[in-house]
Amino acid sequence: MAVLVLAEVNGAELSLDQTAKTVTAVASLGDVTVLCASSGCAGAAEAAAKIEGVAKVLCADDAAYGNGLAEPIADLIVSLAGDYDYIVAPATTDGKNILPRVAALLDVMVISEVTTIVSADTFERPIYAGNAIQTVQSSDAKKVMSIRTTGFEAAPETGSASVETINAVANPGLSEWVEDRVQTSDRPELTSAKIVVSGGRGVGSKENFAIIEQLADKLGAAVGASRAAVDSGYAPNDWQVGQTGKVVAPDLYIAIGISGAIQHLAGMKDSKVIVAINKDEEAPIFQVADYGLVADLFDAVPALNDALG
Amino acid sequence: MKVLVPVKRVIDYNVKVRVKADGGGVDLANVKMSMNPFDEIAVEEAIRLKEAGTVTEIIAVSIGVKQNQETLRTALAMGADRAILIIAADDVHTDIEPLAVAKLLKAVADEEQPGLILLGKQAIDNDMNATGQMLSALLGWSQATFASELSIDDNFATVTREVDGGLQTIKAKMPAIVTVDLRLNEPRYASLPNIMKAKRKQLDEKTPADLGVDITPRLTIIKTTEPSERKAGIIVADVAELIQKLKDEAGVL
Numbered sequence: 001m002a003v004l005v006l007a008e009v010n011g012a013e014l015s016l017d018q019t020a021k022t023v024t025a026v027a028s029l030g031d032v033t034v035l036c037a038s039s040g041c042a043g044a045a046e047a048a049a050k051i052e053g054v055a056k057v058l059c060a061d062d063a064a065y066g067n068g069l070a071e072p073i074a075d076l077i078v079s080l081a082g083d084y085d086y087i088v089a090p091a092t093t094d095g096k097n098i099l100p101r102v103a104a105l106l107d108v109m110v111i112s113e114v115t116t117i118v119s120a121d122t123f124e125r126p127i128y129a130g131n132a133i134q135t136v137q138s139s140d141a142k143k144v145m146s147i148r149t150t151g152f153e154a155a156p157e158t159g160s161a162s163v164e165t166i167n168a169v170a171n172p173g174l175s176e177w178v179e180d181r182v183q184t185s186d187r188p189e190l191t192s193a194k195i196v197v198s199g200g201r202g203v204g205s206k207e208n209f210a211i212i213e214q215l216a217d218k219l220g221a222a223v224g225a226s227r228a229a230v231d232s233g234y235a236p237n238d239w240q241v242g243q244t245g246k247v248v249a250p251d252l253y254i255a256i257g258i259s260g261a262i263q264h265l266a267g268m269k270d271s272k273v274i275v276a277i278n279k280d281e282e283a284p285i286f287q288v289a290d291y292g293l294v295a296d297l298f299d300a301v302p303a304l305n306d307a308l309g
Numbered sequence: 310m311k312v313l314v315p316v317k318r319v320i321d322y323n324v325k326v327r328v329k330a331d332g333g334g335v336d337l338a339n340v341k342m343s344m345n346p347f348d349e350i351a352v353e354e355a356i357r358l359k360e361a362g363t364v365t366e367i368i369a370v371s372i373g374v375k376q377n378q379e380t381l382r383t384a385l386a387m388g389a390d391r392a393i394l395i396i397a398a399d400d401v402h403t404d405i406e407p408l409a410v411a412k413l414l415k416a417v418a419d420e421e422q423p424g425l426i427l428l429g430k431q432a433i434d435n436d437m438n439a440t441g442q443m444l445s446a447l448l449g450w451s452q453a454t455f456a457s458e459l460s461i462d463d464n465f466a467t468v469t470r471e472v473d474g475g476l477q478t479i480k481a482k483m484p485a486i487v488t489v490d491l492r493l494n495e496p497r498y499a500s501l502p503n504i505m506k507a508k509r510k511q512l513d514e515k516t517p518a519d520l521g522v523d524i525t526p527r528l529t530i531i532k533t534t535e536p537s538e539r540k541a542g543i544i545v546a547d548v549a550e551l552i553q554k555l556k557d558e559a560g561v562l
């Protein structure tokens with residue numbers, strides 16, 4: 001069986017973590033070819049070639065692929081699809097934008113956010129914000145699926161696959177990129193960080209969020225947020241953790257001023273250790289926390305910052 | 310310009326989901342059902358476009374069981390002009406797959422010729438996040454997913470998208486498919502007079518056979534189980550104890 005993995009490429013850079021975890025997830029299904037589609041993708045392709053378990057890397061270098069637009073990348077994948085039994089990508093916003101389009105063009109169902117590959121045609125995925133796990137068996141000739149990467153270890157960088165340059169296919173020209181407003185930060189990436197410190201509505205303002213960020217920096221952590229904190233403008237959208245935001249599973253997740261709505265839990269309840277700081281002892285977050293601290297966050301967080309030096 | 314808004318009837322987002330002990334799925338009998346929250350946002354956006362004069366008619370479409378009438382009446386009470394119900398199942402537990410939904414919606418779009426279709430980014434029951442992208446592929450239209458800002462002119466929908474890295478703005482050629490994210494707007498509540506008025510608005514019923522669409526599922530649900538439960542841990546007395554536990558017991562600091 002042959003597997004095509006769409007690499008996660010941001011700008012011209014490979015997101016090694018997402019891609020290498022996806023490779024681990026699908027390794028049991030067959031020979032893995034990784035597709036890097038971007039503008040100036042040689043570096044990303046070289047990086048992908050080092051992922052252990054990758055047999056071949058395809059590099060499609062074209063301006064049309066530079067901004068992750070779904071229509072041209074879906075057409076490119078469909079042009080390659082004849083050679084593959086599985087078409088897979090990490091369940092990132094790019095993966096979820098592109099794969100359903102590919103699936104419909106191939107007249108197959110897409111299987112989103114796969115957490116376990118049970119067998120060649122059977123997969124597990126969470127539904128209802130992770131409140132149930134569904135096992136589905138696909139009768140489609142080709143399986144198109146996105147992988148929730150949090151449950152997989154990244155394949156090591158010990159491989160040496162060959163890189164093949166492939167041509168772009170005709171751009172349908174249906175949409176145009178205008179701009180990206182990307183936050184750059186020295187902090188680790190939210191989805192791959194070992195520690196995540198998240199703030200909720202309880203933090204109260206954008207200015208107050210500085211104490212959350214300070215704690216994150218002391219711990220070398222990424223910063224997360226609840227939807228309420230993002231909606232209120234305390235934190236940018238790409239920090240949102242939950243059913244409709246990012247899914248994280250760090251070694252340590254610290255939830256501060258977050259009540260623990262099911263939609264938030266959907267994004268963090270697979271963390272190894274959960275800490276909750278909340279002044280309401282009845283807050284549902286305490287039901288999933290390994291360590292709860294019932295306290296005013298404006299006392300507790302500065303005290304933590306001091307204690308951590 | 311006509312706009313089509315597909316709305317799904319789902320378990321209310323506030324309801325605690327119960328998985329049936331026999332692995333047969335989630336219990337939906339006697340459970341509060343509502344319009345998928347993302348679809349409320351799509352309806353609201355369509356109404357705002359109509360209020361701004363960009364849109365002339367809003368058609369809400371729902372696919373599922375007879376009871377989806379309620380969901381469509383909600384859309385009509387909010388401000389949709391008419392509704393189409395495609396009855397594709399008789400058991401509320403039957404979920405129609407995004408590929409089949411997209412094919413049915415394509416058939417409706419072929420008949421109605423809308424200039425824009427606004428969908429939710431994700432249904433909160435199956436969490437698929439797929440239908441809009443699939444519909445866009447089947448129609449050969451542009452797609453702009455996860456919209457948090459939208460403006461329309463004759464040629465393009467300019468859409469700001471919420472993506473993993475932050476925000477991306479694209480211009481999607483009209484006719485376009487836009488899937489909406491939570492921060493696009495705050496949906497209105499239907500007023501009592503509008504709820505009364507909605508009862509008299511046109512609601513047509515069809516079947517997949519009327520539209521010539523085969524909805525045979527591609528995925529067989531083998532079983533549905535509860536996720537492993539996390540147990541509550543301990544309450545610590547103060548910051549000092551918290552740090553000590555994280556260092557010595559959990560070993561994560």
Ligand SMILES: Cc1cc2nc3c(=O)[nH]c(=O)nc-3n(C[C@H](O)[C@H](O)[C@H](O)COP(=O)(O)OP(=O)(O)OC[C@H]3O[C@@H](n4cnc5c(N)ncnc54)[C@H](O)[C@@H]3O)c2cc1C
Nearest residue numbers: 200201202226227228242243244245257258259264279297
């Ligand atoms: C379709 C849909 C999708 C959603 N997706 C997501 C998602 O992806 N992610 C997400 O997070 N939410 C999501 N939500 C929203 C979710 O339902 C909750 O509304 C949200 O998570 C609440 O955020 P919060 O816990 O920060 O706010 P609140 O629920 O308001 O909780 C604030 C908490 O802070 C505590 N607090 C206040 N002041 C202090 C203080 N000084 N010290 C200590 N504690 C304090 C309070 O006791 C309270 O528990 C979604 C909702 C819907 C309908």
Ligand SMILES: Nc1ncnc2c1ncn2[C@@H]1O[C@H](COP(=O)(O)O)[C@@H](O)[C@H]1O
Nearest residue numbers: 315316372428429431432437438439440
């Ligand atoms: N059965 C349905 N009836 C009407 N609209 C639907 C249905 N299923 C999905 N949709 C639309 O497609 C969006 C995404 O759903 P999904 O791809 O299932 O996550 C929803 O927010 C709706 O706008």
